[in-house]
Amino acid sequence: xxxxxxxxxxxxxxxxxxxxxxxxxxxxxxxxxxxxxxxxxxxxxxxxxxxxxxxxxxxxxxxxxxxxxxxxxxxxxxxxxxxxxxxxxxxxxxxxxxxxxxxxxxxxxxxxxxxxxxxxxxxxxxxxxxxxxxxxxxxxxxxxxxxxxxxxxxxxxxxxxxxxxxxxxxxxxxxxxxxxxxxxxxxxxxxxxxxxxxxxxxxxxxxxxxxxxxxxxxxxxxxxxxxxxxxxxxxxxxxxxxxxxxxxxxxxxxxxxxxxxxxxx
Amino acid sequence: xxxxxxxxxxxxxxxxxxxxxxxxxxxxxxxxxxxxxxxxxxxxxxxxxxxxxxxxxxxxxxxxxxxxxxxxxxxxxxxxxxxxxxxxxxxxxxxxxxxxxxxxxxxxxxxxxxxxxxxxxxxxxxxxxxxxxxxxxxxxxxxxxxxxxxxxxxxxxxxxxxxxxxxxxxxxxxxxxxxxxxxxxxxxxxxxxxxxxxxxxxxxxxxxxxxxxxxxxxxxxxxxxxxxxxxxxxxxxxxxxxxxxxxxxxxxxxxxxxxxxxxxxxxxxxxxxxxxxxxxxxxxxxxxxxxxxxxxxxx
Numbered sequence: 001x002x003x004x005x006x007x008x009x010x011x012x013x014x015x016x017x018x019x020x021x022x023x024x025x026x027x028x029x030x031x032x033x034x035x036x037x038x039x040x041x042x043x044x045x046x047x048x049x050x051x052x053x054x055x056x057x058x059x060x061x062x063x064x065x066x067x068x069x070x071x072x073x074x075x076x077x078x079x080x081x082x083x084x085x086x087x088x089x090x091x092x093x094x095x096x097x098x099x100x101x102x103x104x105x106x107x108x109x110x111x112x113x114x115x116x117x118x119x120x121x122x123x124x125x126x127x128x129x130x131x132x133x134x135x136x137x138x139x140x141x142x143x144x145x146x147x148x149x150x151x152x153x154x155x156x157x158x159x160x161x162x163x164x165x166x167x168x169x170x171x172x173x174x175x176x177x178x179x180x181x182x183x184x185x186x187x188x189x190x191x192x193x194x195x196x197x198x199x200x201x202x203x204x205x206x207x208x209x210x211x212x213x214x215x216x217x218x219x220x221x222x223x224x225x226x227x228x229x230x231x232x233x234x235x236x237x238x239x240x241x242x243x244x245x246x247x248x249x250x251x252x253x254x255x256x257x258x259x260x261x262x263x264x265x
Numbered sequence: 266x267x268x269x270x271x272x273x274x275x276x277x278x279x280x281x282x283x284x285x286x287x288x289x290x291x292x293x294x295x296x297x298x299x300x301x302x303x304x305x306x307x308x309x310x311x312x313x314x315x316x317x318x319x320x321x322x323x324x325x326x327x328x329x330x331x332x333x334x335x336x337x338x339x340x341x342x343x344x345x346x347x348x349x350x351x352x353x354x355x356x357x358x359x360x361x362x363x364x365x366x367x368x369x370x371x372x373x374x375x376x377x378x379x380x381x382x383x384x385x386x387x388x389x390x391x392x393x394x395x396x397x398x399x400x401x402x403x404x405x406x407x408x409x410x411x412x413x414x415x416x417x418x419x420x421x422x423x424x425x426x427x428x429x430x431x432x433x434x435x436x437x438x439x440x441x442x443x444x445x446x447x448x449x450x451x452x453x454x455x456x457x458x459x460x461x462x463x464x465x466x467x468x469x470x471x472x473x474x475x476x477x478x479x480x481x482x483x484x485x486x487x488x489x490x491x492x493x494x495x496x497x498x499x500x501x502x503x504x505x506x507x508x509x510x511x512x513x514x515x516x517x518x519x520x521x522x523x524x525x526x527x528x529x530x531x532x533x534x535x536x537x538x539x540x541x542x543x544x545x546x547x548x549x550x551x552x553x554x555x556x557x558x559x560x561x562x563x564x
């Protein structure tokens with residue numbers, strides 16, 4: 001099966017290319033595209049960081065992703081709990097509502113979403129993205145959490161309820177800690193999705209340095225008057241680092257979570 | 266026992282639907298940001314609205330007639346179909362083979378998994394910058410071709426009308442293979458090594474083991490995977506094309522999703538753009554329905 005390794009090399013080649021190019025000058029990249037740099041230089045990284053204001057972009061992305069994740073959890077956890085622990089037609093209807101949400105190709109509504117942001121006065125702000133991203137995550141989050149919470153024995157909470165604990169207390173003190181595996185899957189999948197989102201961020205948050213995300217900042221390196229591949233490569237490597245650190249820490253969990261997330265629909 | 270049952274049924278009644286108030290915020294949120302825009306898209310597709318500053322008037326299906334008479338729409342439609350028909354089966358098939366290999370736990374499996382997974386972690390903007398360099402006239406691909414003496418095959422991949430769309434499709438495939446492989450490998454990891462060993466004793470090679478053992482186990486994942494890849498490929502091309510070719514050269518890389526984008530934000534024709542949006546939406550629903558049907562009858 002040496003073929004597989006050839007094939008893996010093919011998958012890895014563009015990544016290798018971008019990492020080595022980040023340390024090279026244009027001349028080196030053109031003359032020896034696949035060779036390691038003669039001398040590892042970090043100059044491109046500093047230049048890319050400055051020219052695309054990647055620092056600002058990373059901070060904006062961080063703020064947007066963190067706030068969006070928080071809202072996703074605040075909305076989906078109580079919803080999942082209520083669906084998992086009630087029965088009847090209405091409960092089924094709510095579940096179907098979210099399960100059906102998977103099937104809506106929401107990208108098609110890009111323009112209408114932008115118009116909505118203009119209508120509510122939040123065009124070119126981070127806030128609209130912070131409100132919008134959780135909505136895209138809700139179907140998966142609600143369904144994943146509902147399935148998990150159903151598997152928690154109802155008796156656990158019943159005794160607490162007899163002792164007079166409120167529903168909210170039961171949720172926070174019993175269900176939430178027990179549901180941690182599902183909660184972390186939701187966080188992991190959506191961290192990647194929110195962090196990497198490009199088109200909505202480009203149009204809604206816009207190109208100004210105060211609001212643009214790292215993903216929007218990066219391609220500005222390609223728009224400079226002279227195409228500098230080393231610079232662009234260095235910028236790409238910088239914005240990949242947070243996701244890779246995340247992946248390195250959570251490899252197994254991430255793969256499992258993405259598998260669950262992708263295929264629950 | 267009886268008493269317990271009675272109190273339980275009472276409690277259930279008390280908390281029956283009342284508890285669902287907890288799901289109200291999520292329902293409202295989803296309706297506001299996901300469902301409302303869909304309806305507003307449907308409405309806008311029936312107007313002749315050009316740009317934000319101009320006034321809009323309701324023209325009904327006249328806008329659809331106009332769009333469907335436009336050759337660019339049909340070439341975008343054709344490009345989208347081509348992209349789907351080539352990219353989705355290719356990435357599934359190659360991803361499946363790679364997944365099979367991953368489950369054999371070869372030496373270096375961890376490294377292989379990381380390599381596979383990397384494209385799934387990269388944003389579209391990172392991917393497009395990367396391939397911008399790889400496909401450039403002096404970039405990776407031409408460099409490799411020159412180094413093995415195939416200078417005649419070098420090309421300005423993204424700037425030539427005959428290769429630009431295929432270059433975009435190649436990026437789709439590159440992005441999809443590894444992710445598909447890792448997903449299928451998660452599914453196949455349940456197969457115990459003894460089964461493979463038994464098959465080997467019976468003289469089964471990789472090809473037979475792959476189709477007789479691994480395929481049946483992962484078959485039920487294929488429907489979901491196809492849907493996912495279908496949606497990704499159909500919808501995500503807008504960002505890739507915006508960053509790499511802007512629909513060009515000529516109109517050779519216009520896809521439906523990019524056409525929708527460019528008509529709204531470049532071409533000042535929101536009504537037109539929304540007709541494309543509705544078409545894309547319908548194509549998405551139709552595709553998912555067709556995939557669901559196919560895989561239900563196969564499984």
